[in-house]
Amino acid sequence: MSLQHDIASIRKNYSRQALTEESVSNDPLDQFKVWLNEAILSEVLEPTALVLSTVAASGRPSARVVLLKEVSSDGFVFFTNYESRKGRELAEQPFASMTFFWAELERQVRIEGTIERVSGEVSDVYFHSRPRGSQIGAWASPQSQEIGSREVLEQTEAKYEQDFASLDVVPRPAHWGGYVLKPERIEFWQGRPNRLHDRIVFEQADKQWTRKRLAP
Secondary structure: OOOOOOHHHOOOOOOOOOOOOOOOOOOHHHHHHHHHHHHHHOOOOOOOEEEEEEEOOOOOEEEEEEEOOEEEOOEEEEEEEOOOHHHHHHHHOOEEEEEEEEHHHOEEEEEEEEEEEOOHHHHHHHHOOOOHHHHHHHHHOOOOOOOOOHHHHHHHHHHHHHHOOOOOOOOOOOOEEEEEEEEEEEEEEEOOHHHOOEEEEEEEEOOEEEEEEEOO
16 A cells, blocks of 8 residues: 655744754753643643653664653653563663654654663652552553453453452552663754754763754
């Protein structure tokens, strides 16, 4: 089946805003919070969605979309199954990148750094803030593993619903919790006319951030 449109001819000329050295914060985490807040206020679809890229021991990369759940001076936090493909790859290679794309604002942010698990206490707090159905789903899904059918998943969900029916609080499974990406490089990209986009990158050395402009 062929595409109905010539995708090579699809173009958008970006012209909404600019990104200058004068307007950007000296702290990239503060700048990220400003842009994230503007994305939320602009009602961008899934403003906390990001592409998380990991690398296996073989050197082969993989990527998937996850949701950001916290940003602080420690870094960028998300939660997942530790036994999933990304969990296994992060155990092998504790480095990752995150890419945010807010199309409505013509903005992209790329973040690279090291990965660590958050504490059990932090994972517990977030796990117990989730809807009960999502908590049971964390038990029911052997994430990234092959299953025979959708019915297998639904039957496992029903089993855990029954197992936990008498409990007011669903316990957090040991295989589920959070990671924090501690940034070493953060790049802000603002779309501009004629593909002459603004790119400002921050790099960290000796706990200090340096800033420079990159060609688009």
